[in-house]
Every structure is written in structure tokens, then in C-alpha cells.
Amino acid sequence: MSNHPPLGIIEGFYGPLWSWHERRQVVQLLAPHGYRNYWYAPKADAFLRRRWSEPHPDSVARELTGFARFCHEQGVRFGIGLSPFEIFNNFDAAAKTALKNKLAAFDDLGITDLAILFDDMKSATPDLAARQAEIIHWVAEQSGAGQLAVCPSYYSDDPVLDRVFGQRPEHYLESLGRALAPSVQVFWTGEEVCSREISPGHLQRIAQALGRKPVLWDNYPVNDGDRMSRHLHLRGFTGRPAANSQHLSGHAINPALQPLLTTIPAITLAQSYQQGTNYQYMKAFRQAAEEVLGADLACQLSADLLVLQDTGLQRISEDRHRALAECYGRFDHPAAGEIVKWLAGFYQVSDEMVQTQ
Structure with a gap:
């Protein structure tokens, strides 16, 4: 190294x-x-x-x-x-x-x-x-x-x-x-x-x-x-x-x-x-994603990178949101589970949390 x-x-x-x-x-x-x-x-x-x-x-x-x-x-x-x-x-x-x-x-x-x-x-x-x-x-x-x-x-x-x-x-x-x-x-x-x-x-x-x-x-x-x-x-x-x-x-x-x-x-x-x-x-990014996720999930993540990183939760249309949740729900991988949880709002941090934690 x-x-x-x-x-x-x-x-x-x-x-x-x-x-x-x-x-x-x-x-x-x-x-x-x-x-x-x-x-x-x-x-x-x-x-x-x-x-x-x-x-x-x-x-x-x-x-x-x-x-x-x-x-x-x-x-x-x-x-x-x-x-x-x-x-x-x-x-x-x-x-x-x-x-x-x-x-x-x-x-x-x-x-x-x-x-x-x-x-x-x-x-x-x-x-x-x-x-x-x-x-x-x-x-x-x-x-x-x-x-x-x-x-x-x-x-x-x-x-x-x-x-x-x-x-x-x-x-x-x-x-x-x-x-x-x-x-x-x-x-x-x-x-x-x-x-x-x-x-x-x-x-x-x-x-x-x-x-x-x-x-x-x-x-x-x-x-x-x-x-x-x-x-x-x-x-x-x-x-x-x-x-x-x-x-x-x-x-x-x-x-x-x-x-x-x-x-x-x-x-x-x-x-x-x-x-x-x-x-x-x-x-x-593509190499690391493949190492962590395996080839199929890494390929899917690469395809959705723009919407997941740049568009953000509030601006994803309802149809796209539903399609993403269904798509990642089909992968048996904990990282796909993190995406599903994120789509469901589990990771949303409020201003109140920042002020009180």
C-alpha cells in the first residue's frame, strides 16, 4: 500500500x-x-x-x-x-x-x-x-x-x-x-x-x-x-x-x-x-460497489446513482419512489435494505434532532 x-x-x-x-x-x-x-x-x-x-x-x-x-x-x-x-x-x-x-x-x-x-x-x-x-x-x-x-x-x-x-x-x-x-x-x-x-x-x-x-x-x-x-x-x-x-x-x-x-x-x-x-x-466507485454489493446490485446502484444522490427524497416522483422501493426490495442484501429504509424515511434527520442530541 x-x-x-x-x-x-x-x-x-x-x-x-x-x-x-x-x-x-x-x-x-x-x-x-x-x-x-x-x-x-x-x-x-x-x-x-x-x-x-x-x-x-x-x-x-x-x-x-x-x-x-x-x-x-x-x-x-x-x-x-x-x-x-x-x-x-x-x-x-x-x-x-x-x-x-x-x-x-x-x-x-x-x-x-x-x-x-x-x-x-x-x-x-x-x-x-x-x-x-x-x-x-x-x-x-x-x-x-x-x-x-x-x-x-x-x-x-x-x-x-x-x-x-x-x-x-x-x-x-x-x-x-x-x-x-x-x-x-x-x-x-x-x-x-x-x-x-x-x-x-x-x-x-x-x-x-x-x-x-x-x-x-x-x-x-x-x-x-x-x-x-x-x-x-x-x-x-x-x-x-x-x-x-x-x-x-x-x-x-x-x-x-x-x-x-x-x-x-x-x-x-x-x-x-x-x-x-x-x-x-x-x-x-464502480469497483468498490461491486466489492461491497456484488455485481447485480452494484449495477443497479450505478444506474440509479443520479436519483439517489442528487435528486433526493423530496423530489422523487411517487411512481419512481414506488418502483425504486420494489426494485431494491427484491435484493437479498442488507445494503439494499438500507436503500429501502431510506426511501421509507427511516434515516430522515430533523432540525430538532440536531438541536437536542
């Missing part, structure tokens, strides 16, 4: 949770393609977000322990992404006790990596970068995880973050980079939250600001949110040149809501790094 940054999955979307069986399938399909990291951080797991200070229920803790072991057997590092909700606004003794207990529970699960996620939270803290670095270093002393990562509050150049969460502090990235220990990894999504293209020049600038190569948190093929969940994201990766590899310490994709279908674009990302300037995104 050619030189590429460690590839990973960061299960960081809003919307319905994957099953443990589906997670195992994703790891099994992607590990042979160089995916070496899996972070469990779904927004729908309240015990990682709004109820972070409470322990996971025993049944979930057991599943997490089993999944950590499974990842290890597949040669994949297993991490958890914790969003300690707005803790940087009040990092007092009670917050520290709750966080210490949470980190001890994670160590018991057998995690190798830990990500502290400060994204999508409002900040009332003027010295935000310094406060966040302080929390990260405190976490490093308490946690047994071998690798620590952080998602900054401002994880993209995108002005939408300033509109929604308040104006970013001046020189926030530089301040955070200077304050963090060099071993801590930092997530970054690119010039936009969902970047159409990520270039070596951009990554060079961010690496300079942070004083380290970022881990790319790539918001493709994720399709959460009211608008995006009406579309299936299936096409091969574009706008991620293999030359990016020398400017990254990792490349993690935020997957689509459909676990098996997400592995198709995921495989194309590995191919784009392997093939460099020879990469062809539609050819890669």
Missing part, C-alpha cells in the same frame, strides 16, 4: 444509531483497505454528550468492551469521542470528579484512543484556547489512552461556525496549538464544515497555525441534518489529492447514516491515496 496517512472512521453524525453488528461489518470491510482507527462518537449517544457525566448503562458498556476487543483483533485502534458539554465554561471540582469517573470507565472498556470534542458548543469563555488546553492536559494525566485527540470549537475556516456559536477568538488556532502538548492530535474539517475540496496548500497553512499536522475530520460521506439526510452519499471521493498525505497525521471520515453503503465511498478514498494521479472517482 502506498504512503498514506492512517485512515479512520469517526462515527460522529446526528440521527439514528448504528447497531453493533453494523459497526463490526464496517470495520471488517474497511480494515483490509488501510482503515486503522475507529472512534465511537455518535451524537445520539447521550452518555457521550448532554448526559456525559452519567455512566453508560451496563448493557452498552458490555457492547463497547466487546467492540473494542473486536477492533483490536482486526488490527484497528478503538477510540471514544467524548463531548463534555460546555465544560470549559465551568471546569470546577464537580466537573473534574465527573470527568475522572468517566475516563476511568473508558479505560475499563479497553480504549486505545480518546478524543475530547469541543465542537458545536457555545462558548462564554474569553481565553477559550488556554482553557481547553488546560482540560486536555488534565485529561492526559487521568486517562490510560495511548493517543489523545481534540476537536477545537472552531474546527474549520467556515464562517457558519462564528454565526452559530459566536465570533471565534482572535488567533484561536495558533493559541490552541501553542498551548497543547505536541503529542495531542487536532481534528480539522477544511475550509468548510463539509469541504468540497481539501488542498495541500490549505493543510500546510493549518499545520503551520497548529504547530502540527492535523487529523482531517472529513465530512463526506456523512448525510445527517434535515437537508443532507434526503440524499444518499455514494459517489467516490473527489477533491482529496493524494499529495495531502504529507500534510496530515490522519484522515478520518464521518460516515453516512447507512453503514454498509458508506463503505463504498470509504474504499474509494483508500484507492485515491494508492493510485495518486491515476485515480478515477467513478471507476473507483
